[in-house]
Amino acid sequence: MTAGGITERVRVVVKSNAGEIRKAVAGPDTPANPPSDQSEVSGQAHLGIVELFESLRGRLIIFFEVRRCVDPEELADATLERVLEKLCEGAKVTDLGRYSFGVARNIFFEYLRGRRAMRTFVDEQNYEREPSSDDNSADMKERRLACLEECMGHLKERDRTMLLDYYRFKGRPKLDQRRKMAEEMNITREVLALRVFHLKQKLKKCVSERLEEI
Amino acid sequence: MQESEDTRILIRYLLDDLSEGEQERVEERYSSDETFYSKLLATEDELIDSYIQGDISHHDRAKFEHAYLTNPHRRKKVESNRVLLQLVGNMLSRPPLHWRLITSLRRTISNPSVSVSYSFAGLLVVALLGVGLCWMLWERARLHNELEQAKSQWIQKEKHYEEQIAALNQPSASPQPSPASPDKQEVVTADQKKEVAAPRRWSPIVAFALHRDGRTRGSEAGALKPLVIKRGAVLVNLTVDVVPNDYPNYRVFLERAGGQEVWDGTVGSNRSNVSTKKIVVNLPATLFQHRDYILKVTGDSPDEILAFHHIAVINQNLPHSENERTPEGRTGETPRDK
Numbered sequence: 001m002t003a004g005g006i007t008e009r010v011r012v013v014v015k016s017n018a019g020e021i022r023k024a025v026a027g028p029d030t031p032a033n034p035p036s037d038q039s040e041v042s043g044q045a046h047l048g049i050v051e052l053f054e055s056l057r058g059r060l061i062i063f064f065e066v067r068r069c070v071d072p073e074e075l076a077d078a079t080l081e082r083v084l085e086k087l088c089e090g091a092k093v094t095d096l097g098r099y100s101f102g103v104a105r106n107i108f109f110e111y112l113r114g115r116r117a118m119r120t121f122v123d124e125q126n127y128e129r130e131p132s133s134d135d136n137s138a139d140m141k142e143r144r145l146a147c148l149e150e151c152m153g154h155l156k157e158r159d160r161t162m163l164l165d166y167y168r169f170k171g172r173p174k175l176d177q178r179r180k181m182a183e184e185m186n187i188t189r190e191v192l193a194l195r196v197f198h199l200k201q202k203l204k205k206c207v208s209e210r211l212e213e214i
Numbered sequence: 215m216q217e218s219e220d221t222r223i224l225i226r227y228l229l230d231d232l233s234e235g236e237q238e239r240v241e242e243r244y245s246s247d248e249t250f251y252s253k254l255l256a257t258e259d260e261l262i263d264s265y266i267q268g269d270i271s272h273h274d275r276a277k278f279e280h281a282y283l284t285n286p287h288r289r290k291k292v293e294s295n296r297v298l299l300q301l302v303g304n305m306l307s308r309p310p311l312h313w314r315l316i317t318s319l320r321r322t323i324s325n326p327s328v329s330v331s332y333s334f335a336g337l338l339v340v341a342l343l344g345v346g347l348c349w350m351l352w353e354r355a356r357l358h359n360e361l362e363q364a365k366s367q368w369i370q371k372e373k374h375y376e377e378q379i380a381a382l383n384q385p386s387a388s389p390q391p392s393p394a395s396p397d398k399q400e401v402v403t404a405d406q407k408k409e410v411a412a413p414r415r416w417s418p419i420v421a422f423a424l425h426r427d428g429r430t431r432g433s434e435a436g437a438l439k440p441l442v443i444k445r446g447a448v449l450v451n452l453t454v455d456v457v458p459n460d461y462p463n464y465r466v467f468l469e470r471a472g473g474q475e476v477w478d479g480t481v482g483s484n485r486s487n488v489s490t491k492k493i494v495v496n497l498p499a500t501l502f503q504h505r506d507y508i509l510k511v512t513g514d515s516p517d518e519i520l521a522f523h524h525i526a527v528i529n530q531n532l533p534h535s536e537n538e539r540t541p542e543g544r545t546g547e548t549p550r551d552k
């Protein structure tokens with residue numbers, strides 16, 4: 001299972017059935033400008049569909065997280081596989097997202113009913129007694145901090161400054177600071193929060209890559 | 215306002231604080247609306263940050279801990295944000311660069327092993343600077359002294375030239391003073407010799423050629439014509455023929471007919487041809503009185519006489535007096551060449 005992306009199995013299915021999937025999916029999220037040449041379908045043209053499914057996977061993870069599923073990624077992947085299966089069987093979908101969430105609800109109910117067999121839902125009390133994972137050890141934290149500092153150094157100066165200014169204060173001054181920043185940049189506070197979020201995602205991705213290298 | 219309302223709903227959705235219907239509506243929206251989905255992600259991120267920084271209400275805090283800290287996947291998100299905020303906090307609390315440099319320097323200096331090395335290095339640098347400074351001061355003083363000496367020499371020379379010019383500009387009625395006593399040796403200083411050796415253009419010069427056969431310029435063969443130093447002449451230029459030789463320099467002697475030496479010096483060879491060599495001697499007019507003189511030119515050895523001339527001199531700068539002239543010295547015969 002890949003970290004933060006669709007599984008290889010899903011990627012293979014999408015790649016080999018990109019044409020059928022494109023025909024089956026006609027919703028607002030469907031990539032525009034389908035390739036005219038059929039030979040391109042198995043080439044780079046399927047990448048748009050892959051990105052679509054990756055974005056869909058992220059939403060499904062949140063869906064299962066809110067429902068307090070222990071392994072939302074696995075459930076999201078299961079949902080995608082079932083969606084792809086249906087699409088390859090010929091199901092016509094106008095809104096892929098809505099369709100996928102429908103499938104996700106079914107999967108959630110199935111796992112609620114058969115949680116003993118699936119072992120994907122852990123009692124909260126039992127969960128708290130679980131030993132802490134290696135990811136939370138002091139050594140790991142130090143390593144992550146070091147990688148993060150290195151990644152911060154690779155950011156552009158203005159991005160680094162924006163990030164530092166965003167977290168400079170706490171409480172009421174924090175809200176004033178962020179409102180002031182949004183005004184200076186001529187954007188809304190939500191858009192500013194979104195930019196900071198994407199910046200942090202970039203940093204987290206950089207940290208993951210650095211930690212894998214170590 | 216709609217955006218703030220969306221944020222509130224999303225926070226409640228993330229904390230599982232919505233009814234089933236509200237929850238479905240939110241999910242329906244972000245399942246297909248890319249913008250709303252991005253807003254959901256950003257709101258969750260801010261919610262986590264608020265919890266970490268303690269900027270969350272007590273009610274929401276309890277719900278957050280129940281919703282996030284009991285789920286390993288969500289707990290990873292919290293931990294990831296915590297590390298990032300810790301780093302940001304460290305960077306924000308870091309002192310300005312110049313303070314960090316000063317602190318680093320202090321730390322280095324306070325380190326005993328390092329401070330000793332730096333002390334030695336510092337002393338060495340100071341010592342080198344001191345040596346350099348001393349040398350510069352000494353060099354400056356030396357150059358200053360040289361400059362002062364050169365200045366004083368220049369002033370003396372200027373004064374001397376001015377005196378000479380003033381002397382030349384005086385009218386010729388008062389002749390050049392003769393030597394104080396006939397018995398006294400006339401001393402010609404090196405400076406005077408240098409000056410007569412290189413006569414200035416403005417010094418009146420009388421020139422005579424002394425040939426090997428004893429003639430003077432303009433005289434007929436066999437006749438000894440006296441050398442007349444015209445009034446106002448300062449320098450007497452004598453061109454003397456000598457026998458061919460390899461000497462680069464010659465000794466020249468000017469004596470009175472009675473044998474008393476008046477002047478002697480060393481002169482370089484001027485011209486040479488197959489049969490004769492010539493030398494040029496410049497003598498101040500003040501050397502000469504109304505008398506006969508012997509001019510002798512030798513090589514390295516005083517016995518090797520290369521030229522010998524008996525010259526009778528009339529110096530118009532002096533008052534004419536028959537008592538000055540000696541009875542001998544009119545023959546002026548040149549000794550046979552060796």
